[in-house]
Amino acid sequence: MTDPLGNRDPSPKFQRALEPGELEELNRLRAWREHHEREEHARRLEEHHRHLAHDEQQRRLADQQRRLYEQQQPNFSQQPAYPYPPPQPYAPVQQVTVNNVKRADCPHLLHLVLTAITCGAWLPVWIIHAIIVAARN
Structure with missing residues (x-):
């Protein structure tokens, strides 16, 4: 007790x-x-x-x-409630042409004629233009 x-x-x-x-x-x-x-x-x-x-x-x-x-949640085992869009037909093949021909960016013949007419005063313009065109290409 x-x-x-x-x-x-x-x-x-x-x-x-x-x-x-x-x-x-x-x-x-x-x-x-x-x-x-x-x-x-x-x-x-x-x-x-x-x-x-x-x-x-x-x-x-x-x-x-x-x-x-x-x-x-949608039940994927059953048919979907909205039909899928039909497949789109293929787009037609588009022809692409690439022009690889290079053209002269500096018209030397024109500069030669201008240099002859101006008695050589056009020669610095021709040289500067030729340098700019060469740097761009």
Whole structure:
């Protein structure tokens, strides 16, 4: 047997006879402790049931969301709701011609005639023009 403080039974040398009101007090403390233990057990049981109800509600919500998701997703095993566009005919082949012939960008004959007419005054213009055309090519 334990005392109200939860200690073990006292050894025989410390045992004594109970006073007239001590037995009732011990019984009252034992009843109080048992009452609180029952309340704690009931509280834990209620909390456990609340957790079970919450888990069940979460499971139902997840199932409902999964069903809604599956309804919204197209089912590729069935025929699509909209037909695919028909294949387009091939475009006709277009002929491309590439002109590889280079023409002279600097009209040397014209510059030669102008240089002769101006007695060599046109020669710097011809040289500058020839350098610019060569750099561009």
